[in-house]
Amino acid sequence: MPSGAPTSAPSAAESHPSAIQHPPPSVRRSSSARREALYLEAGSVARRQMVGVGRDVVVAGDALADVAALNGSVDVTGHVAGQVIVLGGNAHLGPHGRVDGDVFTLGGRILADPGARLGGRSVSYPDASKAWLTMLEEPSLGLAVTSPLIVGVKLALLAAWAALLLILFAISGREMLETASGVRREPFRNFFVGLIAILAFLLTAIFLSAVAGDLASVPLLVLLVLAATLLKLWGMVAVFYTLGDLVTFRLLHRRLRPLNAASLGLLLLGALKFLPYVGVWTWTAASFIGVGSSLSTKFGRKEPWFDFS
Secondary structure, three states: OOOOOOOOOOOOOOOOHHHOEOOOHHHHHHHHHOOEEEEEOOOOEEOOOEEEEOOEEEEOOEEOOOEEEEOOOEEEOOEEOOOEEEEOOOEEEOOOOEEOOOEEEEOOOEEEOOOOEEOOOEEEEOOOOOOHHHHHOOOOOOOOOOOHHHHHHHHHHHHHHHHHHHHHHHHHHHHHHHHHHHHHHOHHHHHHHHHHHHHHHHHHHHHHHHHOOHHHHHHHHHHHHHHHHHHHHHHHHHHHHHHHHHHHHHHHOOOOOHHHHHHHHHHHHHHHHOOOOHHHHHHHHHHHHHHHHHHHHOOOOOOOOOOOO
16 A cells, blocks of 8 residues: 555454454355456466456465456455455455455455455455445446436546547647556556555545544545546546557557547547446546556656655
8 A cells, every 4th residue: 555545444444353254154155156357276376466347356376466356356265465455345365365465445345264364454444335436437327328418428528538638638748658658568557556546545535534624624635636636637648548559550550640549549448438337347447547657657757756865
């Protein structure tokens, strides 16, 4: 976790034996019965991050980096050297499961069998609503995805993205291309940087809402929202360009002008936005990559955030 993220909150489950629940057999069966996005078999080694979007992740071997699931659960019967982050699901450690880093769940629980070992902190917000997705992209109005209102909102959002794309490339084209280079070089690393950053923002907001008074918490919450929004807006435009450039180079074996490539990437992701579930999770994953790339490159400036020299 970033150093600025809170380690606890009033409703969080801290890393002591009584906070980690032992799951009943019914919970274990329902978790293992779900379709698995990724399965690391016993004896296998994963040296890079493992990410499941809309599916479960099962680690029976050795995962030497972080493991994450969005709208899925993580089942560890082997070893995870990094962190385990679950949004919209449970984190389950089997009898021989071991996690060296922290375990965070939002909208799920941390379940541990007797004999499981957890080396870092455990923080769980089981009652968190899936409305956290709304903060990333998708309008949540309780209507069908084919509703004229929902379609209209999505078209308006795409038009706003197109206007932002034009503005950012006009005033900061060079920095935007540097951020896009970061997206291309290390997409999985940027995904985890963005995921941890968004989780830190959410935990900080929950902590401030719980312990600070209205006069103190409201300005800080506004600053958090503004910071997260700026990181996402900048990073998503870089993702648009990277996607458009990759598609044209692979299919047409040529490079488009940056603005044209970014517009094509926006159209491609915009088309996916109208597909149920696929659009939500694609844009959510793209948002994490965008936020991570903005942070990793400092908005394309490629310089340290803090210089203590």
